[in-house]
Amino acid sequence: MGPTLPSRVPSALSLAGPGRAASAAELPPARMDVRGLSAWYGQTRALTDVTLPFSANRVTALIGPSGCGKTTLLRTLNRLNDIVPGARVEGDVRLDGTSIHAPGTDVVALRRRVGMVFQKSNPFPRSVFENVAYGLRVNGLRDRREIAERVEESLRAAAIWSEVEGRLHDSALTLSGGQQQRLCIARALAIQPEVLLMDEPASALDPIATQRIEELIHTLKQTYTIVIVTHNMQQAARVSDVTAFLWMGTLIEYGRTEDVFTTPRERLTEDYVTGRFG
């Protein structure tokens, strides 16, 4: 990959020092690759020519003020925006080198490989067990024992097994907010995706539940490629390896999180992460 992205910011605003351009090149190869992506909702342009790799087994945080396009970018990664009337994209998104917009792409299969966890936990009004088993059945799994194994495995991976082990057949709605969110993560993991998209997964949770989710993200990246949208810059700093800063639909800066949060290259990034606007 060549993540030496051209700056879209006038050079007078750039804080770039020598010797920093190579830092992003140390990242592992991209699992997903966004190239020259623009997106519109009707006449409104939401993204402008975004080029950004998502490295395998890394957490990439998308940060930026409201309306900067970060959620739009996230939702184009598994073509969730296809269902929004008037939405269209130009450019390309590749998963393991293959375009997800190629003719004949099976969108359901794509979403199986690129799972999503939403801001508001949204368990089905069914039992804890059924919430996780549902996706497995939809995907054709019939063997009861295998389903039970996969459910347990997913609940363990989402660090919620010990809390729900004894109440698998209670309604998922009896769980706390933090537990519901981890259940939704288990549900996403059950169908064994490669990439996990998270849209503000902890914004509705208290600090302890948030810490649990952050810790979980830290564990999950060993297996998955994770992209997280967050308004909470401290959270982006804590959980991510790579940070991408978007502003008015444009990718301003992309780099190792420790660089973005200590010595960003662009003045706009510095202003945003230090709370000077947004």
Added chain:
Amino acid sequence: MEPIARRVPQVQEHLDVLKERLLVMGGLAEERVRLVTEALVERDADLARRVQASDEPLNELHVEIDQRCVKLLALHQPVAVDLRAVLAAVKINTDLERVGDLAVNVAEAVQRYLQHSPVQHEVDIPRMADLAQRMLRDALDAYVNRSVALAEQVLDTDDTVDALKAEVTVELLPLMRRQPDTIEPALDLILIARHLERIADHATNVAEDVIFMVSGRDVRHHGLGP
């Protein structure tokens, strides 16, 4: 001191690595003070030269530890005792780097001193060096074990080193007046004593930082803080 497992273990891992690197640095600084004193006592100019030329590992650690602290602060936003531990690490790091620089200064003075015949004197520079080294070691032990009592002992020892340093000047000044050919080497002895006293001051700073880290109490400048 860490009875409860943390919910977010990464912060603890970073703090542990930080502590380990500071200890390596402290060990290096202490070793250099020891070697340079040995060079003086054994009249080994070559050893002094080697100490003078080997500052690089300390300098590299100085930069590395600062980078670790910046990263910890920026990415993990430590609070309370964790915040005090990182702040203390930044300051201890600077003090240890200065100890390394002062050891280089001593090494230079020792080489100049050894070009002359020995000055007859009663001043106990090796004892000063021993005390300074012990203060460094105790200050770092206090840091590792979070021991306020040990840190306070370091503060007490500083007075002894200050007194020894004052004695050096008092004893050597009359000699320099009487025998002007001793001026150059005697001046170097005074400088060496002064550098060792400064090393003890840095050990004192480390001890003060440990007390702040453990108890949140600022004992610098006789506890002037709020």
